[in-house]
Amino acid sequence: MWGMFKERHLKIVAKCCILYQEAELYFKEDELKKLADPSDCVNLVYNHIYKLTTFKDIIADTQDRKSNITSDIIRIEGNDYFLRDNYLNALEKYTKSIASAENGSSYLALAYANRSACLFKGKYYKECLQDINRALSLDYPEKLKPKLLKRKMDAESQKHMQKQVRFYRKPPVIRSKNPLISCAEDSIEIQYNKKYGRHIIATRDINIGEVLSVENSFCHVVCPESKYIHCHECLELCFNMIPCQNCTGALYCSEDCRSNAFKGYHKYECQFPKFLCIDPRMMMFIKLTLIGMDDSKKTKAELPDDIHRSDSFKEIIKLQTHDKECGSMTLYTTATIASIAYHVLKENQEFASKYNTDEDDLNLKKLLFKTFLITTFISFLISKMFNINIINSKELGHALYAFTSLYNHSCVANAQYFHHGSSIVTRAIASIKKGEQITISYGLTFDNQSRAYRQKILKELYLFECDCKACTNNWPTGDNLPFGKEIPLSFILNLEPSQEYNEELDQFILNKCKRLYYQLKNYEPCQNLLILQYNIAQVYRHEACSEVKF
Template identity: 25%
Template sequence: MFPYVGVTNIRLDSKSIDTKEMDCLLAYYTEKFTKIDGNIFEVFTKFYNLDLSPVDSWLESQFKNKVEKDDQLSTFYRQEGNKHYARKDLVKSLEFYTKSLCCATPNGREYGLALANRSAVSFEMKEYENCLRDIDLCFNTNYPRDLKPKIFLRKADCYFEIGQKENLDKCIMEALKFLSAENVPDRDKHRSKLEQIGKAKIKMKLIESYRECSNDLPEFDEGENEHFSSASSKLKMSYDKARGRHVIAKKNIRKGDVLFIEKAFIFAPVFKENNKQFYSFKCYNCLKDIISSIPCRQCTLCVYCNEKCRLSSWNDGHKWECEGMRANIWYDLGIGFPAFKAVLKGVKSGFKNVKGGYEEDLKHFGDKIDNYPYFNRLVSNIYKSKNAAPYIVMAAIVVTYLKKYTDFFTWFLKQQNCPKDDFNNLIKYVGGLITKHIAQLSCNSSIIEHWTYSSTDVLFPDILITTACGIFPSVSIMNHSCRPNVTNFFICDTMVVKALEDIRENDEVFNCYGIDYRGMNREQRQIACRSLYHFECKCVICSDQSKEVDMLDSYLCPKCKGLVPEIPNTFFSFCVNCGDEYSLRPFRKINEEARKYLESSDTNQLELLIKSLKIREKILYKHHKDFEEVYYRLYSYYVEIGDAENMFKYFHAWLENEKARRGANSRGIGTKLYEAALAILHCLQSGHPKNCTNLKAFLQNVEHMIREAKVVLNLYYPAYITNRLSRKIQFISNK
């Protein structure tokens, strides 16, 4: 899977004064440890017996700048939120009010003011349930009594908007009782507004039956595998010496079949680039999207969707992380952060292991209650690393932090499953485990990415934001291919893996470790595979140069119409079919002539586009990259003049070119199919579309585009997104 950060590339803030200190720390110990040779626990013990005063000094410098709750800073963030709210930048104001909440003393005055202001944003966004949640939290704080009538009114407005008459009446009674007992400014004015709301005719809101939860998970067609946790029954784990453990199809698999639904064994939220902060709209415990979050009671970084998540996080291990959060050590430790979380999972069972070789994994792999033993069987390649110092340094920093700034080891020694009976041996044992887990995460972790919108104008979620680093032991068993036959997306902390194409029985199921042949040439891919994962890729693409994307950008052999590859910085090339040699200069000159037609400012754009296309059709392979622009410009031209049939013709010419270059099932293909279908439908609705002789047949073609788009996009998006898009198309087509 994808590494959290590079093995030697600890995540650092480029503007931080701590960066040089960490670099010096790594450089100092790299001279002493480069390669791990021998038992990892013995190696860590040897390291830990060295002079660790540089590690102590680094931690001390971090803790000198420890961040605590600060009501003055809370006030500053709230005032910044007010500025954005005044400009109607609701998303930005929401972010600042949440920051204000995180910095405020729990349940104090500033805490209440931040909640009240954030509830105003939720109300503007029509997020009434979130608004009510913030208001209820606000009432339990030291919120100024003279301001309470405002939030009583907002609460009443929320109940009115969502049609809850009983709760509205109860709220009004409570508010009137408060106004009767308190001498607050404008008391009569507030009472009049409340009575006015109470008398207004409330509309009962109909719940839309098609509304789906964005956190709903799909299901396996034929159930879950009894022997392979979180995997479809259509899969099985296999083993051979050349491929190691790998996944094969137990029976024929169809494109779109769900192959894995796996909740992360552990995940660690990723800090935002150049910013020692997490995303303020993601729950630290479950990664759900949140608006009315609640913060950790101690640190200013972590927010939760509710009290249950906050308590669960604290008990599961945040109580050992929280001091480090306030000192910002986890930001600089990078992959050491999720490695420590993995250790915390192992603590519960005393680091239980599964004994035996790969045969045991084939019998059964994975446990949804305690998956630590199976995570611990993932490869680490630690003995192949050319520089193991960062592994050990990070592990040493974590155990030193736990020893000096928490009571973790004292607590652990008292637990029934503690594997050691004395303090020093336990420290060294945990340090060895963290070292191993860092290496395992480097080879097997996945970047958890969630879809979001770049603007309110776009039809599809079009931006992937990196929210966390997670480990998915069952998914990790898949081997890599630069041309994978699966794809995945994430729902909160759960990975959903789907078949990207039909996979025949007994064929291997391949994932992509972020090294894709469409974005990297063969040499770049091999370097990445060797440096990050310590293997040479021999996938279907790496084993056959003719399948590289670059081969599509070839000229046509005048003799046999075979491919004459374009080779940069050379003047001659051979036809891959008949072997004849050709000078590349004439091909390049003719193609440049076609380019000049596209760049011309002549008013007759259609004629120039057609000329350019005809020239290129004579010399370029049909899927050459230079066809993309001319096809799309012809499609766009016919969109503008409302010629539906030519729109359809040139869109499909462009589409076939894109399928060859990006893959028939790429997300970009799906989004363009939807967008083109919408454009054609709008054209047909305009009244008199040009050149449309058979409307019924034409509409059938558009319907086929929509079906194809949904099949493709279901590979990349959760169902609630594609279903919503289908309803939009249906609404337009029924107009």
């Protein structure tokens, strides 16, 4: 669920350690731990680090500015790929070149024109024509125009053979709305107890495959590895994005997305130092803080407290239940990063004039601290779990969900989530009895990891001891499991990921797997039951997004 420890994450921690050493904050560790309010933690660390040269260097190391020279170098790299018929890599380079080119320049025109050649090769004629028109509306060199106009004519004549670019499919609609949870079916409810905190319970028997909740993200960001083919604002796949006019880091699928982003939080994000842009979750926690600051100024209609609303900032903040239990390293890193973000936001004139009271200042420090912990531990990684030969294999983004985050973990989860773009659909992946807790996997499953490993990670990251049936009964892992009752394998082989999407075949497989599941469930734990569940999930994955090849 949470793709935590990446190289970029460790880079951030390393920088924080340097500041920690230089400010001799190890003398203050006990003091830091005793502070009750997160704003006091940020205060303490900020007051010790903001004068350090290292801190000043971090702040001064700003994002790359637009530069025609850089744009030209990247475009030439794209040409190399193009000549080797590697059109997807060429396209990503041309898009990067577009993001780097200065507004209105001939370099921008050249990059659009080169990208139109990739789009033509990929049979994306509509996008190709858009890029040609963009190039022609700019300062495109006269001597190159005849070739571009010829491509325009060819694309016009072939656009009836246009390929569709749509990665995500629409999520299903909720059939029987839950009166107390805005995004859920009425088959579930939220309960609370000391052992599990808030958790989700089935209010009736639920069949395998049933939809439990369909939730839009509260906030999301795109990952660096996907940012040249997925919109920064809506995450949809797009092969001919347009750049932010200020920075080189954000690209959009449409004018609407570009202007919505800028009217929203991108105007601040655009000016962040490099340090805050290393990890997409760093951008997300600041975005979340900005949403929280806006929220604090809104006069809100009194809403009934017992209704869970996915779009409520209050619900997101409630997700961080372990502020006080985190280790000193997490505490210190959080306070340091919050201090850096605090400084950057206070330096931003628009922000500083909007939030200028002492109360705002306190609220800002508190929110930065809390939202960093939330995005680090509770954000969902949106990844594309397909064949590596196709573009869908990269990590796409991170998103926060107020309700879906309430599903607790089990190493034998009875529910699974599927990303339809930034929306998330949770379905039963086993049959669930009335009164049973509904659980998802936090990335650890009994068949893949040993009990000892699962317990260790869950304790370290999520601070609980798992008591699922696999942990309690010490179930064996993958190959050591019995096969269970035999199942016919012929139809399962049809679900190889490289298979073209065939809705009819998928539905046939789904129905057969569901029927077999009920015949096998008394043999749990066994390999054949897992195969059936895997294949059912595979159909829902196909239903969530297509496999676009360039």
